[in-house]
Amino acid sequence: MARKVTSQDVARKAGVSQSAVSRVFTRGASVSPDMAARVRSAADELGYRPNALARGLITGRSRIIGLVVAYLDNPFYPDAIEKLSTVLQAQGYHLLIFTTGKHGIDTDRVISELLDYQVDGIITASINLSGELSERCAAAGIPVVLFNRAIPGSGLSAVTSDNLTGGRKAAEFLLAGGHVRIAHISGFMDASTSRDRLAGFRAALDRAGAPLHALVDGRYDRATAAEAARDLMARPDPPDAIFVANDHMALAVMDMLRFDLGLKVPQDVSILGYDDVPMAGWPAYDLTTLRQPTRRMVDATVDELMAKLDTPNRAARRIEIDGPLVVRTSARIPEGYTP
Amino acid sequence: MARKVTSQDVARKAGVSQSAVSRVFTRGASVSPDMAARVRSAADELGYRPNALARGLITGRSRIIGLVVAYLDNPFYPDAIEKLSTVLQAQGYHLLIFTTGKHGIDTDRVISELLDYQVDGIITASINLSGELSERCAAAGIPVVLFNRAIPGSGLSAVTSDNLTGGRKAAEFLLAGGHVRIAHISGFMDASTSRDRLAGFRAALDRAGAPLHALVDGRYDRATAAEAARDLMARPDPPDAIFVANDHMALAVMDMLRFDLGLKVPQDVSILGYDDVPMAGWPAYDLTTLRQPTRRMVDATVDELMAKLDTPNRAARRIEIDGPLVVRTSARIPEGYTP
DNA sequence: GTGTTATTTGCATAGGTATGCAGACACATC
DNA sequence: GATGTGTCTGCATACCTATGCAAATAACAC
Numbered sequence: 001m002a003r004k005v006t007s008q009d010v011a012r013k014a015g016v017s018q019s020a021v022s023r024v025f026t027r028g029a030s031v032s033p034d035m036a037a038r039v040r041s042a043a044d045e046l047g048y049r050p051n052a053l054a055r056g057l058i059t060g061r062s063r064i065i066g067l068v069v070a071y072l073d074n075p076f077y078p079d080a081i082e083k084l085s086t087v088l089q090a091q092g093y094h095l096l097i098f099t100t101g102k103h104g105i106d107t108d109r110v111i112s113e114l115l116d117y118q119v120d121g122i123i124t125a126s127i128n129l130s131g132e133l134s135e136r137c138a139a140a141g142i143p144v145v146l147f148n149r150a151i152p153g154s155g156l157s158a159v160t161s162d163n164l165t166g167g168r169k170a171a172e173f174l175l176a177g178g179h180v181r182i183a184h185i186s187g188f189m190d191a192s193t194s195r196d197r198l199a200g201f202r203a204a205l206d207r208a209g210a211p212l213h214a215l216v217d218g219r220y221d222r223a224t225a226a227e228a229a230r231d232l233m234a235r236p237d238p239p240d241a242i243f244v245a246n247d248h249m250a251l252a253v254m255d256m257l258r259f260d261l262g263l264k265v266p267q268d269v270s271i272l273g274y275d276d277v278p279m280a281g282w283p284a285y286d287l288t289t290l291r292q293p294t295r296r297m298v299d300a301t302v303d304e305l306m307a308k309l310d311t312p313n314r315a316a317r318r319i320e321i322d323g324p325l326v327v328r329t330s331a332r333i334p335e336g337y338t339p
Numbered sequence: 340m341a342r343k344v345t346s347q348d349v350a351r352k353a354g355v356s357q358s359a360v361s362r363v364f365t366r367g368a369s370v371s372p373d374m375a376a377r378v379r380s381a382a383d384e385l386g387y388r389p390n391a392l393a394r395g396l397i398t399g400r401s402r403i404i405g406l407v408v409a410y411l412d413n414p415f416y417p418d419a420i421e422k423l424s425t426v427l428q429a430q431g432y433h434l435l436i437f438t439t440g441k442h443g444i445d446t447d448r449v450i451s452e453l454l455d456y457q458v459d460g461i462i463t464a465s466i467n468l469s470g471e472l473s474e475r476c477a478a479a480g481i482p483v484v485l486f487n488r489a490i491p492g493s494g495l496s497a498v499t500s501d502n503l504t505g506g507r508k509a510a511e512f513l514l515a516g517g518h519v520r521i522a523h524i525s526g527f528m529d530a531s532t533s534r535d536r537l538a539g540f541r542a543a544l545d546r547a548g549a550p551l552h553a554l555v556d557g558r559y560d561r562a563t564a565a566e567a568a569r570d571l572m573a574r575p576d577p578p579d580a581i582f583v584a585n586d587h588m589a590l591a592v593m594d595m596l597r598f599d600l601g602l603k604v605p606q607d608v609s610i611l612g613y614d615d616v617p618m619a620g621w622p623a624y625d626l627t628t629l630r631q632p633t634r635r636m637v638d639a640t641v642d643e644l645m646a647k648l649d650t651p652n653r654a655a656r657r658i659e660i661d662g663p664l665v666v667r668t669s670a671r672i673p674e675g676y677t678p
Numbered sequence: 679g680t681g682t683t684a685t686t687t688g689c690a691t692a693g694g695t696a697t698g699c700a701g702a703c704a705c706a707t708c
Numbered sequence: 709g710a711t712g713t714g715t716c717t718g719c720a721t722a723c724c725t726a727t728g729c730a731a732a733t734a735a736c737a738c
Contacts, residue, residue: 017718052455054694078417085438097434099424116391259622283598284623356688393724
């Protein structure tokens with residue numbers, strides 16, 4: 001186990017001071033070309049690289065971003081995380097993962113650990129951290145950006161798709177398709193995402209004078225959503241269309257309808273999802289769904305985080321990114337429909 | 340932005356030395372109950388927690404594990420990562436993510452960054468890091484465990500399922516089912532995982548005197564695998580069974596067979612996968628597959644890493660975990676089959 | 679009382695880097 | 709030659725915590 005090579009070692013070898021070595025590796029510092037060359041050659045020879053921990057300690061910037069995530073079984077998140085990591089990496093930041101477990105237990109402990117590592121910023125995904133998150137992070141001066149969720153009144157920046165509009169588009173598409181008993185399987189109601197999708201959906205139905213035929217909470221969980229679908233179809237007046245709050249549940253619903261209940265999609269029931277995860281495009285499902293533009297959401301998240309890092313007291317921003325309805329075959333297509 | 344509260348502040352407030360504060364937060368250090376109480380109360384009041392960076396700097400242990408990952412679109416990985424993170428978190432470690440991109444570009448840069456952060460250990464997943472990884476990490480004294488891949492002769496510990504046996508079980512099941520033209524769509528051959536699955540598969544066929552009817556490289560990629568399947572079926576003598584090297588590809592193959600070619604699974608072709616990802620159990624696919632026991636693989640990975648942390652010059656271990664064949668309906672079930 | 683051992687505490691330093699400050703130097707200007 | 713301007717460089721210190729060492733205290737036996 002070779003002893004770690006430090007800037008001292010390099011300095012000695014190059015016959016300069018430790019400060020000089022440091023300056024060579026700090027961009028924006030004043031160094032003569034001659035010295036830079038000497039130092040770099042010595043550093044290469046010894047295999048020296050600055051210690052990120054020591055650097056973070058003194059600069060007060062760790063270049064670590066905490067990512068808090070509850071679960072990864074909805075494939076929307078792995079995709080987003082991969083992109084997040086790549087984009088941040090290109091800017092010299094890295095993601096430190098914190099998992100809260102499905103039921104958001106131990107939020108308190110997670111936040112503490114997050115702060116222990118002196119993270120420069122925090123991104124949360126698939127998660128609802130209570131008010132204490134915002135307070136403690138604000139107290140520590142750490143910027144937070146919520147990804148795919150918003151907490152109104154929390155003073156935290158948030159990036160989502162335009163869920164209200166998405167909900168509206170869903171309703172309009174189903175109405176145009178001539179559906180009359182339109183149901184919704186929602187995500188849990190503590191999530192702004194669920195509330196907004198429902199609100200937009202409901203508003204558009206109202207505007208058309210159509211009732212929301214039924215509303216069930218699917219809790220963003222496959223099993224729950226499948227049960228909800230079974231219950232809906234067992235009613236005396238089953239729906240002829242179901243808007244499901246995300247693809248992950250929508251696929252479970254389709255499985256339930258087709259394989260357990262022997263129904264045809266979309267002939268018997270139209271299904272609409274939300275997210276456009278890769279599987280939605282697979283022929284076995286071919287799910288009509290509202291796309292969340294992951295790429296743009298990720299870029300916006302990182303931009304917002306970087307902006308907050310540069311400008312500490314910047315006001316929180318609420319960023320909503322519009323995504324298209326991706327028409328496939330799981331929902332009846334209105335006559336003469338053009339996108 | 341509140342100034343950071345340090346052990347000095349706590350010491351002052353509690354009327355003790357900084358060392359005392361440190362000792363209270365270092366388990367195994369000698370402190371009187373009286374002082375511990377005083378310090379803790381002062382710390383709570385000020386909201387003090389030890390700075391992990393400073394601590395890492397002096398102890399030489401950052402409690403950060405680097406996770407190197409190429410891609411997350413195969414759902415086997417998000418699942419594993421979530422579990423890895425949870426298990427490590429319980430032991431006071433956290434995962435710092437490094438993505439290499441699909442084509443393993445920039446491996447060199449990734450390793451450098453990894454070392455910059457003074458990670459205590461490294462776990463790689465879905466990735467083939469060349470010999471330089473092992474060399475540089477060995478030089479720096481950082482333990483490495485490969486997850487779901489092995490590099491023979493590299494001297495690195497590796498945890499996989501028992502791929503040889505898995506391949507064998509696949510062949511035996513297909514043979515018992517009476518198949519005679521048995522093909523394989525493999526992963527890329529740089530991966531030990533692919534090679535072992537194929538080797539086990541081939542060995543069992545040989546032993547039974549059956550030929551491997553066809554072999555194509557699917558590169559662990561959906562599109563490539565689907566094309567491979569199309570090509571196979573376009574031959575004058577198409578296979579009656581295909582063993583696909585992972586579920587991710589197997590599902591694409593099933594889609595291709597059923598929706599593009601109008602074939603029936605398993606009546607026209609039997610399909611076998613590998614992994615048992617959640618989707619394999621969904622009724623739309625109901626894929627017969629070899630389970631990789633994620634939970635046990637993750638536990639073994641973490642155990643091995645911790646062991647290497649405790650015993651620096653420990654010999655590398657190669658851990659293979661047996662998983663069952665999960666029989667569903669995508670492959671013909673042999674007469675009188677019992678598991 | 680002395681002596682012995684165990685426990686607790688503070689002092690001082692180390693760990694690896696960044697940076698304010700002042701000195702050194704070169705060069706130009708008058 | 710004196711003064712000013714600008715560029716480099718080294719010194720010394722700070723960031724925050726852990727820990728070896730020695731001093732102080734306590735506990736105990738005789």
